[in-house]
Amino acid sequence: MSLQFLPKFNLSRHRRWLIIAPPLLFLLVFFLIPFGFALTISFAQTAIHVPPYTDVVSMDAQHRLHVSAHLDNYRYLLTDKVYALSYLYSLKTAFFSTLICLLIGYPMAYAISRTSRSAQSILLLVIILPFWTSFLLRVYALEGIIRENGLLNQALLWLGLIHQPLQLMHTTAAVYVGIIYSYLPFMVLPLFATLEKLDHTLLEASADLGSPPWRAFLDVTLPLSMPGVIAGSMLVFIPAIGEFVIPTLLGGADNLMIGRVLWDEFFGNRDWPVASAVAVVFLVFLVGPIAIYQHYQGKDLEAHA
Amino acid sequence: MNERPPSMLMTVLAIGVALLYIPMLVMIGYSFNASPLVGIWGGFSTHWYRELVHNDQLIGAAWLSLRIGFVAATAAMVLGTLAAIALVRFKKFRGRFALTAMVNAPLVMPEIITGITQLLLLISMLHLFGWPHRGFLTIVLAHVTFCTAYVTVTVQSRLASADRSLEEAAMDLGSGPVRAFIDTTLPIIAPALASGWLLSFTLSLDDLVISSFVSGPGASTLPMVIFSKVKLGVSPDINALATLIIATVGVGVLIAGVLMRRADQQRLRDLQLAAQ
Numbered sequence: 001m002s003l004q005f006l007p008k009f010n011l012s013r014h015r016r017w018l019i020i021a022p023p024l025l026f027l028l029v030f031f032l033i034p035f036g037f038a039l040t041i042s043f044a045q046t047a048i049h050v051p052p053y054t055d056v057v058s059m060d061a062q063h064r065l066h067v068s069a070h071l072d073n074y075r076y077l078l079t080d081k082v083y084a085l086s087y088l089y090s091l092k093t094a095f096f097s098t099l100i101c102l103l104i105g106y107p108m109a110y111a112i113s114r115t116s117r118s119a120q121s122i123l124l125l126v127i128i129l130p131f132w133t134s135f136l137l138r139v140y141a142l143e144g145i146i147r148e149n150g151l152l153n154q155a156l157l158w159l160g161l162i163h164q165p166l167q168l169m170h171t172t173a174a175v176y177v178g179i180i181y182s183y184l185p186f187m188v189l190p191l192f193a194t195l196e197k198l199d200h201t202l203l204e205a206s207a208d209l210g211s212p213p214w215r216a217f218l219d220v221t222l223p224l225s226m227p228g229v230i231a232g233s234m235l236v237f238i239p240a241i242g243e244f245v246i247p248t249l250l251g252g253a254d255n256l257m258i259g260r261v262l263w264d265e266f267f268g269n270r271d272w273p274v275a276s277a278v279a280v281v282f283l284v285f286l287v288g289p290i291a292i293y294q295h296y297q298g299k300d301l302e303a304h305a
Numbered sequence: 306m307n308e309r310p311p312s313m314l315m316t317v318l319a320i321g322v323a324l325l326y327i328p329m330l331v332m333i334g335y336s337f338n339a340s341p342l343v344g345i346w347g348g349f350s351t352h353w354y355r356e357l358v359h360n361d362q363l364i365g366a367a368w369l370s371l372r373i374g375f376v377a378a379t380a381a382m383v384l385g386t387l388a389a390i391a392l393v394r395f396k397k398f399r400g401r402f403a404l405t406a407m408v409n410a411p412l413v414m415p416e417i418i419t420g421i422t423q424l425l426l427l428i429s430m431l432h433l434f435g436w437p438h439r440g441f442l443t444i445v446l447a448h449v450t451f452c453t454a455y456v457t458v459t460v461q462s463r464l465a466s467a468d469r470s471l472e473e474a475a476m477d478l479g480s481g482p483v484r485a486f487i488d489t490t491l492p493i494i495a496p497a498l499a500s501g502w503l504l505s506f507t508l509s510l511d512d513l514v515i516s517s518f519v520s521g522p523g524a525s526t527l528p529m530v531i532f533s534k535v536k537l538g539v540s541p542d543i544n545a546l547a548t549l550i551i552a553t554v555g556v557g558v559l560i561a562g563v564l565m566r567r568a569d570q571q572r573l574r575d576l577q578l579a580a581q
Contacts, residue, residue: 016391016395016398019387019390019391019395020387020391020395020398020400020404022383022384022387023384023385023387023388023391023404023408023453023457024388024391024400024403024404024407026384026449026450026453027388027404027407027408027450027453028403028407029426030423030426030446030447030449030450031407031410031411031419031450032403032407033426034419034422034423034425034426035422037422037425037426037429038421038422038425041425051428051429051432104317104321105321107313107314107317107318107321108317108318108321108322110314111314111315111317111318112318114314123318123322125558125559125562126322126325127322127325128558129555129558130325130326130329132504132507132554132555132558133329133507133550133551133554133555134507134510134511134528134547134550134551134554135511135513136511136513136528136531136532136535137329137332137531137547137550137551138328138329140332140531140535140543140547141328141329141331141332141547142328143535144328144331144332144335144544145327145328145331149342149345151327151331181324181325181328184321184324184325185325188321234413235412235413238413238414238415239413239414239415239416241415242414242415242416242417242418243415244416244417244514245513245514245532248536249535249536259415259417262417262421263417266421266518272425275421276421276425279417279418279421279422282415282418283418286414286415286418289413290409290410290413290414293409293413294405294406294409294410
């Protein structure tokens with residue numbers, strides 16, 4: 001076949017921009033440029049007017065530009081320990097949640113990839129369906145299970161395993177359960193996408209050469225599924241760091257994740273410049289993980305389609 | 306690979322699936338509980354559903370969310386499809402890297418960051434141009450941003466795997482490139498467009514964090530109202546509302562899945578017939 005020599009989608013260079021420009025411009029204005037505003041406002045000072053911060057860049061009557069940038073907000077982030085502690089706490093929580101998601105999600109994805117085609121499509125639908133239902137309502141539903149008179153405590157009391165209801169709500173454990181429960185599908189789907197494409201003759205070859213199954217898994221399956229492991233981990237890890245709903249609804253006062261701190265700074269203290277500085281620093285930390293995710297995407301998310 | 310997977314793996318799968326579904330099933334069960342106390346079963350009742358009908362605040366918020374979801378999903382479907390075409394079909398153009406980054410980053414970006422930065426943009430725009438006032442429009446604009454990302458990824462993979470030969474044949478027969486695309490490739494990627502729209506619609510309906518930042522006084526979406534109620538604890542009318550939402554989404558996704566599969570099989574048959 002000589003199809004590749006046929007003319008490609010040969011729109012003229014100018015007409016191509018009719019297709020490229022609308023999404024590019026929209027995302028520039030409403031996704032990228034906002035970060036510029038956050039960066040700028042992080043150098044402003046709080047002020048008691050609308051909007052509640054001073055102008056960083058202003059122009060006087062003679063059309064001269066004035067720049068009044070302050071580093072106070074960043075200095076404040078360093079002096080008030082709440083910020084550093086909540087960053088670290090968020091990182092820790094997200095890391096261990098991701099690890100547990102991986103430990104549960106990998107066998108699940110592996111099991112699905114080993115079933116027949118028709119079973120696969122049904123199981124995938126079963127995994128995807130919660131992803132389509134409301135995130136907020138799922139977190140809320142979890143509360144019905146783990147609260148003091150919830151199903152879990154009732155079941156454990158009935159079985160005689162405990163004599164006093166466990167206090168799970170408003171604890172660190174509840175935050176972990178919430179994150180794992182909510183983000184598990186994000187781990188399973190990319191893992192399945194890579195495991196499904198695995199060439200099983202490699203496993204047979206490994207078995208023929210005398211490898212026990214666990215050895216074949218470590219030598220063949222695991223390395224080949226690394227793109228899925230990384231994509232899935234990033235899909236859980238990055239949003240989990242900034243999680244707001246789960247620590248607010250399920251966690252206690254000491255589960256200070258950075259998302260909650262940001263929310264309070266914004267709506268409670270109405271200190272927008274400090275909130276912007278927190279967001280900027282947070283984003284700097286996220287650039288690395290997001291770049292890793294970008295690198296491995298394309299190998300994942302096909303299962304979402 | 307169709308041999309039976311080890312039973313241990315299947316056990317983990319079964320437990321995982323059970324964990325995903327048990328909380329929702331329990332909530333659905335409690336929505337029919339006559340007793341307002343969550344831990345106690347007071348008999349079967351549809352009381353909380355009847356209560357919902359008279360809750361004007363919830364109905365108003367639901368209507369607002371539905372309208373926002375419809376507009377945002379439709380706009381995102383158009384923008385996302387254009388972005389997918391650009392990324393799959395045009396190998397080199399200025400801004401390709403930026404576009405790739407901007408359609409992937411919203412998928413993982415913590416909502417709280419997107420919400421804050423978008424609010425700062427909107428405030429600055431209002432300050433400079435006196436427009437737009439926060440409310441319906443600003444929520445739609447914010448939702449279109451992350452929905453476009455989801456549509457792009459969904460359409461992108463479908464478009465990349467679509468067979469180009471039909472389109473090229475159409476061009477050989479004298480169709481212009483746009484016409485050839487609309488006549489041949491668009492029907493092939495249509496299911497991805499539909500699922501992108503549906504996904505956008507449900508994500509928009511569900512969004513709490515970004516909406517809370519970019520909405521203005523008087524524009525409370527359904528998740529915002531639910532969140533303010535849920536913060537105070539479990540309430541039976543929210544159980545009923547959640548059941549209705551989950552049932553609607555579940556049935557919608559199942560029907561969409563069946564329809565898309567049927568459309569796919571129909572296309573396959575058509576192609577086989579055409580090849581004979």
